[in-house]
Amino acid sequence: MYARVVAKFYAAVATKRCSIACLGASRRAIHQSPSNRNDRDSERNTTHFGFQTVYEDEKEVKVAEVFHNVANKYDLMNDAMSFGIHxxxxxxxxxxxxxxxxxxxxxxxxxxxxxxxxxxxxxxxxxxxxxxxxxxxxxxxxxxxxxxxxxxxxxxxxxxxxxxxxxxxxxxxxxxxxxxxxxxxxxxxxxxxxxxxxxxxxxxxxxxxxxxxxxxxxVTNPYLKSLYDTYSFEMIPVMGEIIAEDWKSYQYLVESIRQFPTQSxxxxxxxxxxxxxxxxxxxxxxxxxxxxxxxx
Ligand SMILES: C[S@@+](CC[C@H](N)C(=O)[O-])C[C@H]1O[C@@H](n2cnc3c(N)ncnc32)[C@H](O)[C@@H]1O
CATH class of the missing domain: 3.40.50.150 (Vaccinia Virus protein VP39)
Incomplete structure (x- = not known):
């Protein structure tokens, strides 16, 4: 059982390793405009979807897709990601x-x-x-x-x-x-x-x-923040892939947290x-x- 989980973990990392490599790129994407932008689009407001900049109406569709995809495994993933702390x-x-x-x-x-x-x-x-x-x-x-x-x-x-x-x-x-x-x-x-x-x-x-x-x-403490960032960016999407067969939705989760306003x-x-x-x-x-x- 343990061997199977470990094998699945490495397979998920291997098949999705480009996502980790692309993380820097996706972080930078926040400053990029949505693709295929034309003059009429310049009147549309943009927002963020994780680290991507998207049109406001696109975000709703993308978020709907995330939760539609994860609905069945949502509670299980919450337990796994937070070690039950949620x-x-x-x-x-x-x-x-x-x-x-x-x-x-x-x-x-x-x-x-x-x-x-x-x-x-x-x-x-x-x-x-x-x-x-x-x-x-x-x-x-x-x-x-x-x-x-x-x-x-x-x-x-x-x-x-x-x-x-x-x-x-x-x-x-x-x-x-x-x-x-x-x-x-x-x-x-x-x-x-x-x-x-x-x-x-x-x-x-x-x-x-x-x-x-x-x-x-x-997280305000810089040491804990660095640990937490490493855990979130490097483990959570992998767990998403293993448990819910959905890397992208969990990549969105960790990115969306960073985009959310601070406490104050x-x-x-x-x-x-x-x-x-x-x-x-x-x-x-x-x-x-x-x-x-x-x-x-
Ligand atoms: C992370 S889940 C949280 C579910 C639940 N509150 C919990 O704590 O387990 C986020 C929920 O917000 C919903 N949601 C996202 N955008 C929404 C919107 N504009 N209006 C209402 N619900 C929305 C999603 O469909 C999803 O069910």
Missing amino acids: RLWKDTFVRQLNLQSGLNIVDVGGGTGKVNQRVKNSMDKNTQENIPNCAISVIDINQSMLDVGKTRGKELGYQGDIKWIKGDAENLPVKDSSADLVTAAFAIRNVTNIRKAISEAYRILTPGGRFSVLEFSH EFADMFKQAGFRFVRFQNLTFGTVAIHSGFKI
Whole structure:
């Protein structure tokens, strides 16, 4: 078994070694324009997809492709890449939501439902009883991720307790001022226009409501950063190839993390969207951070 895994590892490295060699090139690609650009294209806005510069409308398609490709192996890969630590991050994230009964909760980019399942199992902060009467809506742009989440939810007995809605974080299919809590775990990094997604969360929250985001962030210690960079760029795409047979999606993952705003830049975006009492908390040396703010 061990020999087979090692063989697969070396085969993946060998067949994809050009990806490592091309890493420098792809890092440089951030400064390049999309190909086949013509005059009409010059009016289109660009953004980044990992280290590539792409048109905004292209990013949505590429991100959709990533999550469609990885949907079935998504949870397994999360365990492998983070050595299971993502479970602790999600536990901490849900714990600091201070949940209580009767909330209307919207989980943006909820994917396979790992955060909202934890919400479902949480206790009321006052009564320490289960919080049966919270309304939870998972909104995700990708039907494949929602389908995996729905199936897992059914297996766990959450059928009917969670609404699974296909929708865009930048244009949420939710009424103004109707949600008490909006959560987003590892989702905001993937949206095309981060500011628009933050404003949408603001729009749908009731006054007093809270927006809480768990997202990959930036390790500040230079020694740890160098270790983390080596691990991410050299191991994660290889693991992606071995486990999910998808190098490219995991190359995108590690690149997209580097493109995401720093902790304080992201906190500023919250403030600029109107959120108050904005704060962030680093977990695992800033590998991920929890940002939250209130609509007052
Ligand atoms: C890394 S997964 C996170 C899933 C889940 N929140 C978790 O923590 O396991 C990111 C999710 O964001 C979704 N997503 C990406 N862009 C989106 C958008 N514009 N609107 C809504 N969901 C989006 C993807 O389809 C994917 O399911």
